[in-house]
Every structure is written in structure tokens, then in C-alpha cells.
């Protein structure tokens with residue numbers, strides 16, 4: 001008999017076909033408060049779970065006694081309690097590397113949009129304010145030849161460094177848990193302390209995973225260390241930043257602007273002060289969201305799932 005698995009995110013039909021070859025699929029395009037009780041009912045005899053963002057902890061696992069594997073369609077896995085999964089001998093997987101280029105493109109988009117005020121100027125044109133030449137008050141700041149500080153020089157951080165070095169002649173500083181010699185050799189990146197990076201960078205790009213060590217990694221003290229002209233970019237997770245401190249830094253001119261793909265609460269609350277600041281460019285957590293990359297991520301996650309359920313080691317097994 002085919003093992004029952006649950007897909008809890010909208011995926012391409014080719015992804016479903018791959019899974020259906022060996023599994024019986026229960027499909028939820030997304031989970032919400034309406035269908036969550038049905039999902040929990042289905043979970044009782046499910047052997048696999050594939051999707052992204054669902055908090056998988058002891059409480060959920062208590063309701064999934066047959067579960068053998070949990071496959072994230074994401075590289076980040078802060079939604080998974082790996083200790084709880086390991087205690088129950090449940091495998092967990094993610095989708096590293098495949099999305100590096102796409103997320104790095106999004107980050108360059110945030111850097112350029114914030115520095116050159118693209119969303120503001122777009123509105124300026126579309127609301128008929130372009131009656132004569134552009135006044136100095138609409139000027140932006142240069143990106144090329146500036147200093148880019150990358151906190152978290154992993155897969156995505158390195159692809160940001162590549163773009164910034166080759167495309168924009170930027171000087172790259174980085175802070176990481178350990179030295180990244182490949183980034184040093186290929187992109188001329190210089191390793192430095194977090195403090196030095198914050199003091200020297202024109203653009204500060206945060207790209208660490210969310211872990212107990214990186215919660216509020218950037219807070220009041222860190223914003224105080226940044227240049228008044230600094231632009232802060234976050235595409236990691238909302239909770240790596242103390243959002244109150246960020247709001248304060250932007251309001252008081254401690255930093256110049258911010259480009260944000262992630263927030264403490266997602267979807268972001270409409271009363272979040274960040275949404276009414278002209279010097280902040282926001283995106284709805286779309287770092288990897290292109291047709292091509294999301295398809296590849298889902299295919300990789302599906303491969304992890306079917307491999308694990310066959311009894312083999314899935315390619316992206318998390319330790």
C-alpha cells in the first residue's frame with residue numbers, strides 16, 4: 001500500500017505527479033484556520049509532510065504518530081524543531097543552493113530600489129508630478145563603488161557578493177560564523193567583526209538563518225554603530241532584527257533607509273510604522289518567488305520526500 005503524505009502548499013502538477021508515483025497524496029493548496037482541523041485529522045496517519053512555513057514542534061508531532069519525514073520547500077528551516085524530530089526519528093529536509101541566484105537578484109533589487117528610490121519615483125511619475133525636471137529632493141545615492149557589508153556569507157550571501165563585486169564594483173566586507181575563503185578569493189571579500197562591518201558599510205545586508213543565536217542580531221546598539229547614510233537590507237527572517245529598534249533608527253535618521261523582504265509578523269500588520277515610511281522599500285517575502293525557482297525547489301523537496309520514504313537517505317537531509 002502506498003504511504004499517505006500531505007502536501008500543504010500549492011505546487012505544480014508535475015511535482016504532484018512525481019510524488020503520486022509512490023505515495024497517496026492529500027493536497028492542501030494552503031493551510032488556514034478553516035481547513036486546519038481537517039489537516040490535523042489527515043495528519044493522524046500521514047507518513048510524510050511537504051510544504052513550507054508550518055511550525056513542526058512537539059505539539060504538532062503528538063498528532064502525527066506515523067510521520068517519517070518532513071520536507072520543507074525552503075532553505076530556511078526555523079519552522080522545524082529539529083530536536084523534537086530527531087527524538088522521534090523523523091527525517092527533515094530543506095532545499096539549499098537552488099534558490100541562491102534568485103534570492104540574490106531580489107536583494108540587489110532591494111538595494112537598488114532603496115538607494116535610487118525607485119518605488120517613490122514610480123509613484124511620482126504615475127501621479128502626474130513630472131511636470132518639469134527632477135528636483136534635488138528626489139535624488140538618490142549611488143550603489144556602485146560603495147561598501148557592502150554582508151552578515152551571513154553562505155550560499156545566498158556569496159551570490160550577492162558576486163553581483164556586487166562584478167556588476168557594481170562594490171567593496172565587500174563580510175561577517176560570518178567562520179571564514180569563507182571562496183568569497184574572499186573570488187569576490188575580494190574581507191572578513192571583519194560585526195562591529196567593524198556595521199561602522200564601515202554603506203549597505204548592510206543581513207543573510208543569516210534564524211537561530212537562537214541570531215534572534216535580534218541587529219538591534220539598538222547595531223543601528224547606532226551604522227553610518228547615518230547606511231541602507232539596511234533584510235531578506236533573512238524578520239526576527240533576526242529588533243523591529244522596534246529598526247523603526248526607531250529610521251525615524252530618527254540614525255540610518256538612511258531600509259529594504260525589507262521579511263518581517264517579524266507575516267503577513268505584515270497594516271499598522272506597522274515601516275509601511276508608512278518613504279525611506280523603506282517593502283516586499284512580501286518573495287526572495288525566491290520566481291516560477292522557475294519555486295518549481296525547482298518543489299521538485300527537490302518532492303525528491304527528498306520519495307527518497308526518504310523508500311528508505312534511502314534523502315539528498316538534503318538536515319542533521
Ligand SMILES: NC(=O)C1=CN([C@@H]2O[C@H](COP(=O)(O)OP(=O)(O)OC[C@H]3O[C@@H](n4cnc5c(N)ncnc54)[C@H](O)[C@@H]3O)[C@@H](O)[C@H]2O)C=CC1
Pocket residue numbers: 075076077096097099103151152153154155156157175176177178207208209210211213214235236237261262285286287288289
Ligand atoms: N527572503 C527569502 O525569501 C529567503 C530567505 N532565506 C533566509 O536566508 C537564510 C540563509 O540562507 P542560505 O544563504 O541559503 O544559508 P547558508 O546556510 O548557506 O548561509 C548562512 C550563513 O550564515 C552564517 N551564520 C549563521 N549564524 C551566524 C551568526 N550567528 N553570525 C554570523 N554568521 C552566521 C553561516 O555560517 C552561513 O555561512 C535562510 O536560512 C533563510 O532564513 C532564504 C531563502 C529565501
Ligand SMILES: O=C(O)C(=O)CO
Pocket residue numbers: 073074075076077099287288289
Ligand atoms: O527558502 C526560504 O527559506 C524562504 O524563505 C523562501 O524561499
